[in-house]
Amino acid sequence: MVLQAIRVLDLTRLLPGPYCTLMLADFGAEVIKVEDPVAGDYLRDFEPKLDADSSVFHSLNRNKKSICLDLKTEKERSHFLKLVETADVVMESFRPGVMKRLGLDYETLKQINPRLIYCAITGYGQTGPYKNKPGHDINYLSYAGLLHVMGEKDRKPVIPATQIADIGGGAYPAIAGILLALFEREKTGKGQLVDVSMLDGVVSWMHMLLPNVFAEREVTRGEELLNGGFACYQVYETKDSRFLSMGGIEQKFWKVFCEGIERQDFIDCLDAPKEKQEQMIHEIQTNIAGKTLEEWLDIFSEKEACVTPVKIMEETLEDSQLQAREMIQTIAHPELGNMKQIGNPIKLSESPKETFLPAPKRGEHTELILREIGVLN
Numbered sequence: 001m002v003l004q005a006i007r008v009l010d011l012t013r014l015l016p017g018p019y020c021t022l023m024l025a026d027f028g029a030e031v032i033k034v035e036d037p038v039a040g041d042y043l044r045d046f047e048p049k050l051d052a053d054s055s056v057f058h059s060l061n062r063n064k065k066s067i068c069l070d071l072k073t074e075k076e077r078s079h080f081l082k083l084v085e086t087a088d089v090v091m092e093s094f095r096p097g098v099m100k101r102l103g104l105d106y107e108t109l110k111q112i113n114p115r116l117i118y119c120a121i122t123g124y125g126q127t128g129p130y131k132n133k134p135g136h137d138i139n140y141l142s143y144a145g146l147l148h149v150m151g152e153k154d155r156k157p158v159i160p161a162t163q164i165a166d167i168g169g170g171a172y173p174a175i176a177g178i179l180l181a182l183f184e185r186e187k188t189g190k191g192q193l194v195d196v197s198m199l200d201g202v203v204s205w206m207h208m209l210l211p212n213v214f215a216e217r218e219v220t221r222g223e224e225l226l227n228g229g230f231a232c233y234q235v236y237e238t239k240d241s242r243f244l245s246m247g248g249i250e251q252k253f254w255k256v257f258c259e260g261i262e263r264q265d266f267i268d269c270l271d272a273p274k275e276k277q278e279q280m281i282h283e284i285q286t287n288i289a290g291k292t293l294e295e296w297l298d299i300f301s302e303k304e305a306c307v308t309p310v311k312i313m314e315e316t317l318e319d320s321q322l323q324a325r326e327m328i329q330t331i332a333h334p335e336l337g338n339m340k341q342i343g344n345p346i347k348l349s350e351s352p353k354e355t356f357l358p359a360p361k362r363g364e365h366t367e368l369i370l371r372e373i374g375v376l377n
Helices: 016-026 053-062 074-086 105-110 137-144 164-186 200-203 212-216 251-260 264-269 275-287 293-302 313-317 319-325 366-372
Strands: 007-010 028-037 062-070 089-092 117-122 192-197 233-237 243-249 307-311 327-334 338-343
Touching: 007 016, 007 074, 016 028, 016 053, 016 062, 016 089, 016 117, 016 164, 028 074, 028 137, 053 338, 062 366, 074 105, 089 164, 105 117, 117 164, 137 164, 137 200, 164 192, 164 200, 192 200, 233 275, 243 293, 251 264, 251 293, 264 275
Parallel strands: 007 028, 007 089, 028 062, 089 117, 117 192
Antiparallel strands: 233 243, 243 307, 327 338
């Protein structure tokens, strides 16, 4: 497996850091969760639980090991430093300054292991006036301006149902940064600090928005092509209170859609002004409300119009495309039996991933790992 020789010490909790290390663990990295003996990863306590731990914890922490160390004590901090000597990557998500107060910041650890890659995921990064501010996903989206343009016109912004800043702004840049640093280490022999700001990450996602502002064009909520202002990129409610999504921003798809709903008069109005778009949205909604979701899917089943059902979660689990791509997997747990897991989206033709270990119990591998590094007999 491509990352089999890489050891990662993961001090992170909750979502962004564990998602990052999950991606690495799936491709063979040895990920050791370093947990506090009392609290551990807070995600264990979320509901619903499958055993002592939450279903979300099981999902994010497969293929990992867990040790418990109280890094506020000199003895167990020394155990951690001994582990650092053997590590390729240390990952943490504390606010800037926390690891320095513990004597475990990058400047200290690189003296022990110059080859170490030290990745810190924080809300705002290691520098700048916001660096010590607290925050969560909604706060980073707000500062970036992204939340302001999410939702319907003349309504308040809509909170995304999944964590854009945590995963897209934090976890994925961290994965890329770690792999880039490992690649650079092959040439130089030296590690480095990977400084990931979730706010930075969100801003980097806004290439379809901010360049318009650079060009002195206002970007408004619910009025843009890709945020609900156009009839061709829209969600419509069906007769049975389900929803149909339409993403036909190209003329050829829009034409097929208009023919399918028997509104050929709209074919030449793809890029019509705002007032016409509002009229089309209203009238198309009236059309779509005349049939059930299944009836519309039958009409468009053989047509290329970028028309899709808005699936509920239970339907997603049975989706044939996701099953073909192994994005919903069943793995064996020694105590819980078969359990469903979200698959890994990265597909490598020559370096397959493997799911082989369930999420660890808190501190499950403490004795084994400390014995391995020689601090226990």
